[in-house]
Amino acid sequence: MKKTAIVAALLCVLLVVPAVAQTYKVAYIPQSIGQPNTNAWLEGMMRVFRKYPNVKVQSFDAQLKAELQVSYMDDVINQKYDAIVLQAMDAAALSASVKAAEAKGIPVITVNLATIQKHTASVQMADISAGYAVGKEMGKQLGGKGNVVIIQSPPGAILGVNREKGFRQAMAELYPNIKIVGAQSAEGWKKEIAITIMNGFLQANKELAGVFAVNDNMAEGAMIAAEAAGRLDQIKIWGANGQKSTLALIEQGKIAGTAYNNSFAQGSLIAEMVMENLQKKLGPSKAAETKVIQIPPFAATKETVGQIAAEDRW
Amino acid sequence: MTKVENGADLLLECRSITKSYSGHVVLDAVDFSVRRGEVHALVGENGAGKSTLIKIVTGATGRDSGEMVYDGTVVPMEHLRRDAEALGIAVIYQELSLIPGMTVAQNIFLGKEPLRPLTRLIDVRKMNDQARELIDRYNFPLKPTDLIDNISIAQRQLVEILKALSGKASIMIMDEPTSSLTKTEVEMLFKIIALLKSEGISVLYISHRMEEVYALSDRVTVLRDGKLVKVLDKEEISPEEIIRLMIGHKLEEKAVQHELTPKGGKVVLEVRGLTSVGKFEDLSFDLHEGEVLGIGGLVGSGRTELVRALYGADSFDAGTIRYLGKEWVPSVRKSIEGGIGFIPEERRLQGILATQSITRNIGIPNLDLIAPRGIVSVKEEDRRAARGIELLNVKPPRPEQLVGNLSGGNQQKVVLAKWLVRDLKLIFIDEPTVGIDIGAKEEIYDHIRALSARGVSVLLVSSDLPELTRLSDRVIVLRQGRFFQEFRECVLTGEKILRAASGIREGDDE
């Protein structure tokens, strides 16, 4: 670590950054920048890092491409960053890079999705149980019966897939009388496509009781469609993530609920882990397993959403 | 033609060749033969079946029936380009078949490049050497490594010929070879043809230019409407006769000479000291109302550049222009609005919108009239199109017909129609009849005369001497971008212009 630090210091001199005794460079590689949750994580991290002027965070825009994330990882390794925060597009695709980084002494903390190769830590919103929680709550709201549809993530997007798995599991276990009558995937998690899909569902099912969109954005899309069709009052729409706009809509009663995850807190938690690691010069963890921190989802409904404080809304 | 002259010495013999496209017969039992080492001209209006016959001979298309014997061997029904080449049938195409971006040598040996032994790699040095040998043998002004893009049209044609010679050609078919050549270049070509002939290579020659056919051919085969009309031997060949056979009626005028009678009237265009560096220098002349002023000179003498500048297509460096007595700085838009028309040199590249209908083609320069406030009055547009078609009897007379699918003659008619449907005061015409069959030619001539009769002034640029002499009231000959000589009130003949164009001044004409 000393070596890294010295090199880092040298770099700073060259970078003509106000030369602090020891400067740390942290790489933040989300699936794409400009998404509410990825921004929230960054903000959460910054809430911590702002206290440490000697930490510089650089974001990388992978534009939802695993290939790009891989090449960013390589670059970050070459630039001898001190820590990497990674929201992997794909558990397998990034494993090699993660391994390489830790081999080079750079601790990697993954967000929401742990890569197959073991690494320092992974802070996750438990997606399967999030899906499960949604299923459970929605089932309650529907009184255990009715037709439900799912607006899926693009095929192969683990996060969405896991949420869907959890949701189906809950329905299968708890509510035998709720029928899942349709599931369609929205290319690129796109809201406008979610709207079209929802329109189709509204056509297909004269009695539609519930919708689970595997993220809030698509849930909002479903809501727009249902509202336009004038059937919003008969349909319980659920999302997952808990972004600010969705929470507002829950308060208005337009969206039934979401699996809220405090991405600010998540980000701050990650940042603290990073700082601890850097200050204690721990480097990549020697443990045999990835240290996984599961953040239990909070099912936010009209009743419970009030419990989420303004500063925790992202 | 020193060789024996009996049927036995036929290189190519076709007996009752018949070909029809979708029921429509284009060749009807045509007999055709070429002797060894003769120059044989194949003439006929467009649509007479010349090109189809050539296509069949060269294997570009198949024949429905009829026998074909080449060099003693019977040519089977399925006769492909490759087979034709193997037999030694070489073609030089009207639209040059060279590859831009490649060198002369590459083009000559395209598809049959010499390979390094035991490899499939091209032996570039060997290729260039072989090209050099060929070039030297006919001492052409070429370098094997010249890029096609950087050499003149005439030179490209030479490359075409070498391309043909590089194979073992025993007959060379030339389709309109001179259409884009200057006088001197044509003469060079003729020398080459003589040379080929002397080497015992037969030349099958297709041309619309009578004087060439006259000068060159040992025999002439005349086709009309897909039928063989007559085969003329050397002594029978005369332009009038050929034309009579081709179009069935005799031309009222002798195409060789013409009486110039100047037109007075008010000056429409007044050019003083017009100069465009490197193109033309210090040109001054007046153009009167209803006058046809011919501009003679070799290609590259600045004729085309001059009319382009006058029209506003190109800029010029010095000099003044007065149009209808007013100071005039031309621009295309201004010219059109001011009643000036322009028929460019290269019909396909500059004249027509190939993928657009006749209506649209005629409409484009008349947008100011058919769409005064930006909105096109379809009625007005169709009306003008109909008028244009009817006026020039464009065939087929279908307004929605794509101009790209018309014959050369009809394309040129459409280009002319664009201007005839609006009231003109002045029109610049550059090489109006290149590659156009006699019939269409005559029609276009009539229209030019009609224009001048209507008081429209015409500035006519042409390399076709009979054309120039017949149509002009006055002729100015340019040489190397400068004024060389003016012919007025005299009996003008083609060779007078030629001599002037080639720099021989004869004072005794004024």
Next chain:
Amino acid sequence: MSHHAVRRLILVGLMLALSALITVINPVFLSSGNLLKLLQEAAQTGIVAVGFTFVMITAGIDMSIGGVVAVTSMVCINFLHYTKVPIPVLVFLSLFVGALTGLVNGFFITKYKLPEFIVTLATRSILAGLALVIAVKDSLGFVQNVYIQNDSYLWFGTSGLFGIYRTTVAFLILGVGAQIFLKHTRTGTNIYATGANPTAARLTGIDTDRTTIGVYMFSGICASLAAVFISSRMMTAMPELGLGSEMDVIASVVIGGTAFSGGVGDVWGTMLGSLFLALIKNGILKTGISPWIQPIAIGGIIVVTVIVDVWQKKLREHLEARAKLKRLSAERGRDAA
């Protein structure tokens, strides 16, 4: 010196200048580790671009390359996951995917004279779907990401002698081979002829249809080859792998001086182009500027590069015109004399 030679020099000059600038900002750029990675990145785009160059020289365009990459990698994943097929066989099979796609593209383009752009766009869409269909699924039918452990397959994506990545080596070999093929074989000449003047080419007895089909097959094969290297490097593949990478490929080819109108351009240019693109993308990361600004910089640099090229061309033409003028007046002098 030809226009292309000059544009090459300018491109190289620009690259050196940029490299220098970036190195000043962040010396890590010049570290062997980074340069090797840079070359690997260039190679991954470049391998596809080489094939694409052939297509563009025939005045065509192949939008299906992204789809080919996706399907090919899915095919590989399947074989690695379910079978023990020897790697050489596997690679052969994967190249077959590209060849077949190219054949289909070429067939519709030549036989039915359909516009290349849309035909290949259609095949792209078909392949994109196919990739998802054949992707390895778990018991619930959800796409499952397979982690490749077959070392002899991973060999492709790793580095060998002097830490040079095998992708880079393959790129160089492919590039040099393709260049020689283009410039020094009859087929190569036919490709140029087909693009520059198809009518003439046909008259000369060149089978332009066969040539066209050929280049599309080659383009497909190159894409498949790239897929092998990329999936091997990532030790897995996703159904959407490579989709959306078309633009980078086209940019490399165009910056390299191959024209959409066909007949001009070569592989050297494309290799430079892909290197140039990789350089700015890699270099920009060293500058530490915000990811918001990065696309602005990249887009800007591309535009400027092309503008510079056009200007140098104009300048040369202007100079040539003046030289010609001199010659002309000289000749006149002689005539006068």
Next chain:
Amino acid sequence: MNKKPIATELRLAVVLVPLMAVLSVLSPRFLTLDNLTNVVWSVCLIGILSSGAIYPRITGGIDLSLGSTAALSGIVVDLFMNRMGIPWIPSILMTVVIGALVGLFNGFIVAKIKIPAFVVTMAAKTYLYGIALVVSQGAMLAILEPRPFILISTGRFLGLPNPIYIMVALAVTSQFVLRRTAFGRQVMAVGSNEVAARLSGVDPDRVRLISYTISGGTSAVGGVILASLTQQVFAAAASGIELDVMTALVIGGTSAVGGRGSVLGALIGAIMVAFIINGLNLMNIPAPFHPIVTGSVIILALLLNEGYLVPKRRTLSRA
């Protein structure tokens, strides 16, 4: 030419009608008014973008930056309305002007500096995304206000979603401009033979400039519609839509060489593709198969168009 494009539209109808017949047999719900409405609604964005993108295409160019332009426009209109407090109507107008200026800039580089449109607009796509990130501060912004703005896309008039009216209006206008105005004639002429057009008094540079400007303007409209529909704006919105638009154009019989094109054709093309996807959804056919079917049908449609698309484009492209 007056006839040709109509012929294309007819040919497309030849594909469309049996297609709809088949779909309505396979799924009874297909031929319901609501369903058809939804399908048309879903292609509004493509339709709107096509009605402008067709101009550069006909002049032999291409505008790949329309997706980024749309995203940027959404962000800009939100900036005007919700961060500067400008009323929504002027905000939209200003946004469209900005979009047009973006197009004008592309057009300038293409027409005046003579750089291949593909490269110019591809680069534009990249840097416009960056600019959008900067303006939006990299955030995904929700638009909840003002209500009328939201209603532009979500509201209905006479039972039909408003965007359909906007799309039809734009398409019809564009088709009219293309077929019935001097400018339309000039666009076609430039696409067909630039030199001949110039000698007939057309100014190709000006025509190109305007073409790209229009494309930029309609992209902005599209961006506004999308923003109002999804009630959110972000830099990556509408990413990748340019390919859908180009597909629609080409199916609609717009050829890059030869100065041909029809906006209505493009619309029919887009709707056709949408119908297929909709039908597949109604039949609960899993997503992965959708692109396969779509791609195949596109080729089929082209084959039916063959007679029209054949013309010697290669030789012409050299002319």
